[in-house]
Amino acid sequence: MVTDFSQKNLAPGGDFLFGTDWMGRDMLSRTLTGLSLSIRIGLLTAGVSAVLALVLGVAAALGGWVDSVVSWCIDLVMGIPHILLVMLISLAFGKGFVGVVAGVALSHWPSLARVIRGEVLQLKGATYVRTAEKLGVSRLQIARRHFLPHLLPQFLTGLVLQFPHAILHEASVTFLGFGLSPEQPAIGVILSESMNYLTTGKWWLAVFPGLSLVLVVILFAAMGEQLRRLLDPASVHQ
Template identity: 70%
Template sequence: MNRRKMMILLAGLSILMLAAITVAGQLLSEAAMVTDFSRKNLAPCLSYPFGTDWMGRDMFVRTITGLSMSIRIGLLTAAISAVIAFLMGILAATMGKIADGLIIGLIDLVMGIPHILLLVLISFALGKGFWGVVTGIALTHWTSLARLIRGEVLQLKQSQYIKIAEKLGQGKLTITLKHMTPHLIPQLFVGLVLMFPHAILHEASITFLGFGLSPEQPAIGVILSESMKYLAMGKWWLALFPGLFLVFVVLLFHFMGSTISQLLDPAHAHQ
């Protein structure tokens, strides 16, 4: 087995693991809300690997449910951001200097404001909750990918086959969809995957600060926020395991993105 096949195998295992967490979280969503004060504040044991909280809720079930929610939000927001980036990059590179200047100015404006501050403002303005978080993350994570798409399109415009298509009378829309888009899909897909970890971390961050998902939902940000007041009482497991699993999921997404990027790179084709 060469390096390329090993990378494909590891990427496949990562996808299966993330899919299993997502499905398990949805199946356990009701169990994550069950309270039992007879088992409150139990340390990790065989019956409860991640312990229980001050309401007797199983922290393992709540952690898996919270990760599932974070993954679903990450998928949705990354997909929306990728579509925005693709459209903005195409428009900036094909619609003339005025459109290019306006879009580059918008990109610089969004990138000039700290992500977390802009996220909090958008989420708060939309009433927080699920759609406030999704909208905030989607509207702040497209800029880097849009610049990449714009640069790729500008390079493609100098290609001989694009110039021949223009001389044959094909319109900008036809050239973009038929000749440019197939070359942009690999960059778009890699950018989409690499946006997942950023989206997940930012969702957990603003929820932790109280500007994201509602406290009733078993989200990772909610779990970490609630557990802070109990750390001084020695209830270390309330924050440790959810935090470690959040980092684990983020690293899995980052590994997947890096692996897919190398697999699509022609320089690594024979490794």
């Protein structure tokens, strides 16, 4: 990021659409760089969380002691506020990039896992699944051949819908100082630093990055909702 102290604290205008900060850095460039980092983290954490939810949801629905353990973990994680759990996990992993990824990924899987578990429980009562069980087909083969194809729509929808939550929580814990380090150009870092200058009238340092983050979250949330309607047309009438 280019630093030019002769251009510091400039209000939004023709040369700098988002203005400049206290070091003369272009806020538009900083915002785009921060969004890029947040999106990459969101994709990674949403992917890990969705895969974890799929594996645990299917394993729980197969019954036995696994179902009891997974159900207990789901209730435990869902009983703790998301932002608090993300901060605790991030601290346990030493904060930074690894801490944020671990915190977000390990705290967002229960809702999707519960949905997948419910779907598998319904599929277990299907005639073709019972027939496969009587023919001696293993549970692993039943899960691969009969469960996974039916769970794909729920998995994809959950993956997309988890993404906006992931980037929002990443920005939140970073803003509070439990996430990415100040050297990384994340939106949470930008918003945290801008708090020191709002009282001096430098409103653009927080407004534009914050609005950009909200816009990205809304766009991906809308994409997830549209995907859910495409994959499950019956949900439109609910």
